[in-house]
Amino acid sequence: MTDLATRPRPSRVLRSRGGHFSLRLHGRTAAVVLGLVLAILVIGAFTLTIGEYELTVGQVLAALAGEGGRAAQYVITEFRLPRWLTGLLVGAALAVSGALMQSLARNPLGSPDFIGFTTGAATGGILMIITGASAAQLAFGAIAGGLLTALAMYLLAFTRGVHGSRLVLVGVGVNAILIAVNSYLISRAELRDATIAQAWLTGSLNARGWEHVLPVGIALALLLPLAFTMARRLALLEMGDEAASALGVPVQRSRAVLMVTSVALAAVAVASAGPVAFVALMAPQLARRLTRAASPVLVPTALMGAFVVSLSDFAAQRLFSPIAVPVGVMTAAVGGIYLAWLLATEWRGR
Secondary structure (H helix, E strand, O other): OOOOOOOOOOEEEEEOOOOOOEEEEEHHHHHHHHHHHHHHHHHHHHHHHOOOOOOOHHHHHHHHOOOOOHHHHHHHHHHHHHHHHHHHHHHHHHHHHHHHHHHHHOOOOOOOOOOOHHHHHHHHHHHHHHOOOOHHHHHHHHHHHHHHHHHHHHHHHOOOOOOHHHHHHHHHHHHHHHHHHHHHHHHHOOHHHHHHHHHHHOOOOOOOOHHHHHHHHHHHHHHHHHHHHOHHHHHHHOOOHHHHHHOOOOHHHHHHHHHHHHHHHHHHHHHHHOOOOOHHHHHHHHHHHHHOOOOOOHHHHHHHHHHHHHHHHHHHHHHOOOOOOOHHHHHHHHHHHHHHHHHHHHHHOO
């Protein structure tokens, strides 16, 4: 029986007049994209209107237009909107990062959560926290930690090139070491710094403002076009190095660029909201299953990540109110169930 993920899908190709640019549209993928956009907008409407200060959709729109009462404008523009946007951008960044790494590793468990990227970014962030650094320095430390971790993994896994299975195995080992390093750093820190670091490690959107929205927004604006441009090479790399090379793909250079892009996206997301667990694992797989795509579909994947984080944050706020539960707790709970199901499915398929 033909697998749903590899079954040919009806599509339509749109080309420019000169034929220099073309876009292939799949009906199912377009439907998934539209559904996710609508779902995100619905969650956004609930997020912006429900809370201790109740608002209507009309009042929210008026506040966004600079009209209405000062209280409504303050609540929306200073608290709810930045938090919601941060969640959307962080979810999209983690999802695309996960899609790139899972494809490069040719393994659904080849996620930044498991192979050390987010843990390395967390190490850089913890070092900044316990040294009393500012929010900007924390972001820099997280990004530097993620990139240095990726460099170390690449060098350790490099033997006549970097292959997916070796990258995953090295990453699992590096991840375990970094978890131990993070625990040691927290145990040696002052009580106040240790508490802040431990709370940050859960992944949270609490008290997020525009200073958290802008960095991840700029990073996505720079890195997503690169990821989309490399998407065709990514699909060819999934066929294996020899097949990709025969089709004209510079394998090692392409893998290095995609790996750096994945790490940068994950590190920026961690810098903005902490290591929000399991989004990079779940979102790419859910997007593939919904679209039934044989290769990575980055637009639905980014939207799926935004949807997962925004829905999890809304649920965390409403289900446990008035307690402020970090969004990472919700994603970890759902992600743990998904991981157990994924492992059970993979085991039965063997």
